[in-house]
Amino acid sequence: xxxxxxxxAVPERAESTTAKPNPAWTLLRRILVQPKGAVGLTLVVxxxxxxxxxPALAPQDAFRQNFAQTLRPPSAAHWFGTDQLGxxxxxxILIGARATLGIGVGGVTVxxxxxxxxxxxxxxxxxxxxxxxMRAIDVMLSFPDIVFALAVVAILGANTQNVIxxxxxxxxxxxxxxxxAVTLSVLAExxxxxxxxxxxxxARVIMRHVLPNISGTLLTLSTLxxxxxxxxxxxxxxxxxxxxxxxxxWGTMLGxxxxxxxxxxxxxxxxxxxxxxxxxxxxxxxxxxxxxxxxTSRRAAxxxxxxxxxxxxTAASAPPxxxxxxxxxxxxxxxxxVEGLHLAFRTGEGLxxxxxxxxxxxxxxxxxxIVGESGSGKSTLLRAIGTLANPQEVAITAGTVAIGGExxxxxxxxxxxxxxxxxxxxxxQDAASALNPVLTVGAQLAEAVRAGSRLGPQAVxxxxxxxxxxxxxxxxxxxxxxYPHQFSGGMKQRxxxxxxxxxxxxxxxxxxxxxxxxxxIQQQILVLLREIQRKRGMAIxxxxxxLNLVARFADDVAVMxxxxxxxxxxxxxVLEQPLHPYxxxxxxxxxxxGEGRGQPLRSIPGEPPLVGQLPSGCAFRPRCPRxxxxxxxxxxxPPERMVASRQVAxxxxxxxxx
Amino acid sequence: MFVLRRLSSALPTLFAVSLLVFLFVDLIPGDPAQILxxxxxxxxxxxxxxxxxGLNEPLLSRYGQFLRGIFDPSVATSFRxxxxxxxxxxxxxxxxxIVSIGGLAIGVVLGTLAGIVCAMRPGGIADALITVxxxxxxxxxxxxxxxxxxxxxxVNLGWLPAAGASTPMxxxxxxxxxxxxxxxxxxxxxxxxxxxxxxxxxxxxARAKGLSETRVVLFHALRNSLIAAxxxxxxxxxxxxxGSVVTETVFGIPGVGRLLVDAVSRADxxxxxxxxxxxAVFFVAINLVTDLLTxxxxxxxxxxxxxx
Numbered sequence: 001x002x003x004x005x006x007x008x009a010v011p012e013r014a015e016s017t018t019a020k021p022n023p024a025w026t027l028l029r030r031i032l033v034q035p036k037g038a039v040g041l042t043l044v045v046x047x048x049x050x051x052x053x054x055p056a057l058a059p060q061d062a063f064r065q066n067f068a069q070t071l072r073p074p075s076a077a078h079w080f081g082t083d084q085l086g087x088x089x090x091x092x093i094l095i096g097a098r099a100t101l102g103i104g105v106g107g108v109t110v111x112x113x114x115x116x117x118x119x120x121x122x123x124x125x126x127x128x129x130x131x132x133x134m135r136a137i138d139v140m141l142s143f144p145d146i147v148f149a150l151a152v153v154a155i156l157g158a159n160t161q162n163v164i165x166x167x168x169x170x171x172x173x174x175x176x177x178x179x180x181a182v183t184l185s186v187l188a189e190x191x192x193x194x195x196x197x198x199x200x201x202x203a204r205v206i207m208r209h210v211l212p213n214i215s216g217t218l219l220t221l222s223t224l225x226x227x228x229x230x231x232x233x234x235x236x237x238x239x240x241x242x243x244x245x246x247x248x249x250w251g252t253m254l255g256x257x258x259x260x261x262x263x264x265x266x267x268x269x270x271x272x273x274x275x276x277x278x279x280x281x282x283x284x285x286x287x288x289x290x291x292x293x294x295x296t297s298r299r300a301a302x303x304x305x306x307x308x309x310x311x312x313x314t315a316a317s318a319p320p321x322x323x324x325x326x327x328x329x330x331x332x333x334x335x336x337x338v339e340g341l342h343l344a345f346r347t348g349e350g351l352x353x354x355x356x357x358x359x360x361x362x363x364x365x366x367x368x369x370i371v372g373e374s375g376s377g378k379s380t381l382l383r384a385i386g387t388l389a390n391p392q393e394v395a396i397t398a399g400t401v402a403i404g405g406e407x408x409x410x411x412x413x414x415x416x417x418x419x420x421x422x423x424x425x426x427x428x429q430d431a432a433s434a435l436n437p438v439l440t441v442g443a444q445l446a447e448a449v450r451a452g453s454r455l456g457p458q459a460v461x462x463x464x465x466x467x468x469x470x471x472x473x474x475x476x477x478x479x480x481x482x483y484p485h486q487f488s489g490g491m492k493q494r495x496x497x498x499x500x501x502x503x504x505x506x507x508x509x510x511x512x513x514x515x516x517x518x519x520x521i522q523q524q525i526l527v528l529l530r531e532i533q534r535k536r537g538m539a540i541x542x543x544x545x546x547l548n549l550v551a552r553f554a555d556d557v558a559v560m561x562x563x564x565x566x567x568x569x570x571x572x573x574v575l576e577q578p579l580h581p582y583x584x585x586x587x588x589x590x591x592x593x594g595e596g597r598g599q600p601l602r603s604i605p606g607e608p609p610l611v612g613q614l615p616s617g618c619a620f621r622p623r624c625p626r627x628x629x630x631x632x633x634x635x636x637x638p639p640e641r642m643v644a645s646r647q648v649a650x651x652x653x654x655x656x657x658x
Numbered sequence: 659m660f661v662l663r664r665l666s667s668a669l670p671t672l673f674a675v676s677l678l679v680f681l682f683v684d685l686i687p688g689d690p691a692q693i694l695x696x697x698x699x700x701x702x703x704x705x706x707x708x709x710x711x712g713l714n715e716p717l718l719s720r721y722g723q724f725l726r727g728i729f730d731p732s733v734a735t736s737f738r739x740x741x742x743x744x745x746x747x748x749x750x751x752x753x754x755x756i757v758s759i760g761g762l763a764i765g766v767v768l769g770t771l772a773g774i775v776c777a778m779r780p781g782g783i784a785d786a787l788i789t790v791x792x793x794x795x796x797x798x799x800x801x802x803x804x805x806x807x808x809x810x811x812x813v814n815l816g817w818l819p820a821a822g823a824s825t826p827m828x829x830x831x832x833x834x835x836x837x838x839x840x841x842x843x844x845x846x847x848x849x850x851x852x853x854x855x856x857x858x859x860x861x862x863x864a865r866a867k868g869l870s871e872t873r874v875v876l877f878h879a880l881r882n883s884l885i886a887a888x889x890x891x892x893x894x895x896x897x898x899x900x901g902s903v904v905t906e907t908v909f910g911i912p913g914v915g916r917l918l919v920d921a922v923s924r925a926d927x928x929x930x931x932x933x934x935x936x937x938a939v940f941f942v943a944i945n946l947v948t949d950l951l952t953x954x955x956x957x958x959x960x961x962x963x964x965x966x
Binding site for chain 1: 672674685801802858882942955
């Protein structure tokens with residue numbers, strides 16, 4: 001009965017079916033585009049056809065006993081052989097389809113017709129009805145389902161009709177519980193509350209709003225339950241407590257074959273095969289439906305087509321980028337040197353370029369801030385530099401990254417780990433999700449300390465305490481035993497920083513480290529990072545969209561737009577007198593920058609371009625106040641060039657100087 | 659306290675369950691004594707059966723007797739063998755538990771391994787193979803798989819005994835066969851929950867420490883799946899106890915499930931009642947234990963408890 005929990009946990013929100021021209025066809029199409037849906041639906045249809053016309057197809061009388069021909073192996077006359085009474089097994093299977101599937105259909109129908117109205121009623125009326133129903137469901141779910149079905153059969157007697165009742169009654173709580181859960185979630189929607197407030201009758205609200213919205217979940221549940229009902233019912237048949245002889249049913253046939261398994265194994269083969277494939281068919285279809293109606297079943301939706309792994313493997317084993325040897329090396333090299341880096345998302349339709357040729361360097365003790373709108377590719381860039389880009393999602397198509405003078409791309413796994421251990425620390429935007437919720441802070445910190453050194457347990461502990469002191473956490477001994485959820489947001493971020501610092505990294509990557517925190521805490525964290533940087537002399541790569549923070553905190557800034565750096569240089573140079581129109585717009589829209597008192601904040605007109613749908617020429621052209629449809633802007637992507645002691649990628653950069 | 663609250667909510671459920679099981683005999687349409695005695699029985703025979711089942715006494719005292727039978731072997735005896743029901747159950751329970759616990763343990767281990775493989779190499783050959791096997795495992799009727807395995811391993815290859823429970827070897831086949839379902843469920847659960855947590859920042863935090871991918875997955879990602887795994891394991895364990903009804907018939911194991919099936923086909927009402935009651939008590943207890951474990955395993959809820 002785990003289904004009940006599965007389904008109840010995921011109240012889905014089906015989109016309104018009324019908006020579409022023909023919901024049935026849409027559903028059919030969405031089932032058929034999934035391989036498992038297509039296979040499952042085809043098999044289900046075949047089985048249902050078999051149940052309807054099977055008896056008419058049977059070549060022989062399934063009930064005629066022939067003691068001259070018992071237990072014959074498959075032959076031309078008897079395709080599936082004959083049973084212990086000389087009856088044709090093929091004919092019995094065809095006729096048995098109706099009883100077997102009929103029990104399944106009947107059982108699910110009984111459960112649906114009783115369970116769903118009960119569930120909706122409980123969700124609608126709440127109060128004692130709900131309390132009584134939930135208690136009754138608890139009691140019913142206290143029996144293993146097949147044992148409950150056995151009890152029902154023991155009370156009513158073994159025959160087909162009673163088996164339907166038995167397996168149906170067993171599934172009532174599953175339907176009632178799911179129907180209640182999804183109805184509750186639909187009823188909590190504001191538009192339903194609205195129509196109730198407007199005086200719509202309960203029947204109307206349920207028919208018009210609730211049923212269409214819960215039908216998808218219930219359809220999925222019915223399909224999946226059908227498979228398990230079929231197996232339970234046939235299990236009863238197998239035990240001799242289902243359909244009674246001489247009427248054929250696949251489970252009963254299997255039960256009969258048990259006595260002959262030593263001498264005549266094929267007797268068990270065919271009924272078992274038909275039964276297993278029918279359950280498989282409904283499970284496949286149910287899975288496909290679940291993918292459609294349950295947005296949380298991401299795994300199924302995100303999975304790549306099966307043969308993709310071939311392509312991926314070749315992509316992964318290909319040399320990642322040209323010119324690895326050209327990466328700058330040596331002791332005087334900058335901590336980070338990125339050259340011509342191109343990154344692309346792997347999608348179902350191929351690669352989508354998200355970072356399109358980025359060059360940057362950061363020296364020890366310096367802080368480079370990358371600024372840009374969401375979707376500009378800055379976080380992907382940060383992760384790629386930190387060797388943390390997920391190779392299944394992001395492809396490095398060209399370019400080099402060197403950290404501390406060592407190439408960081410295309411390394412074997414052990415070398416990547418070593419590089420991360422010795423040189424890289426990382427701080428994420430959301431400290432709550434950057435810490436493992438089920439491990440103590442001490443365990444997570446100690447893990448980082450141990451990965452970088454060979455210290456004894458006592459020394460590790462001392463180091464952890466020292467690290468927590470470094471990030472200004474009071475009473476560190478006690479804090480080590482605590483779990484992340486016991487800390488405030490700012491404290492969590494301090495712990496994340498402590499973990500990042502545990503191995504004395506040369507490079508600290510910080511992905512919007514303060515945007516989840518309130519203003520005073522932001523300030524504290526930044527001051528802390530500054531202080532630590534001064535003490536240790538590490539390089540910091542900071543990704544943010546907050547220009548004010550950049551001005552206060554960074555040494556250099558690189559402005560990113562649509563996967564390229566459009567302007568980069570020292571803070572004073574770039575922010576005092578931005579030359580690229582996008583940088584100018586960013587500065588003008590930053591609070592406290594351009595607007596006078598009482599004036600509204602300015603925003604940048606237009607939308608950032610979608611990845612993979614860039615305009616020709618300069619990507620900023622459609623939103624650019626300077627371009628004004630000049631031909632040069634559309635001709636080609638403007639190259640980065642040195643103008644007034646910064647790199648800028650605008651053909652008309654000089655216009656801002658005059 | 660959560661423990662007390664959870665216990666106090668289990669007690670009314672147990673009471674309702676016992677009442678339902680007790681009323682079982684009264685729910686049978688017609689006179690159970692008449693049914694047991696058969697159509698040709700004399701009135702005296704029917705009356706003696708009524709007396710044996712205690713049907714002539716008032717409802718309340720019969721319920722008291724029914725509850726007493728749980729502790730007092732002399733009160734409830736099998737209608738067919740005239741042995742105390744409690745003894746009959748106790749003799750067979752170890753077999754049922756061995757098969758269920760063994761199957762659960764092996765299924766959980768295999769399923770977890772399969773799930774890890776799926777999640778770490780999505781789209782690979784192993785993933786495709788395991789996905790197919792998982793679907794097959796969920797759809798396969800245990801009784802058919804059991805028959806096929808008996809035929810192949812016991813009859814054809816002769817490696818293992820086909821039926822019975824006299825030696826440890828007798829338990830190998832049943833345990834492996836019923837392990838398929840928990841294996842399938844766990845491989846799904848682990849794969850889904852790992853894939854979900856693969857994108858989490860805390861895994862990247864762990865990777866940035868320079869840990870190996872294996873350690874990241876086993877220590878950080880899998881640890882978070884543990885909580886969901888415990889409740890699924892509980893449900894599966896309960897399902898296996900119930901499934902013993904079928905598996906013990908397939909493999910000819912003298913266990914509680916087999917006893918219940920025999921009792922149903924022979925209308926041995928006292929045995930049916932107490933066997934069902936025992937299954938239900940196990941079920942309620944498993945649910946209780948998994949709830950408490952889940953609560954305890956998650957440091958977040960553990961704390962709320964301490965504060966409350």
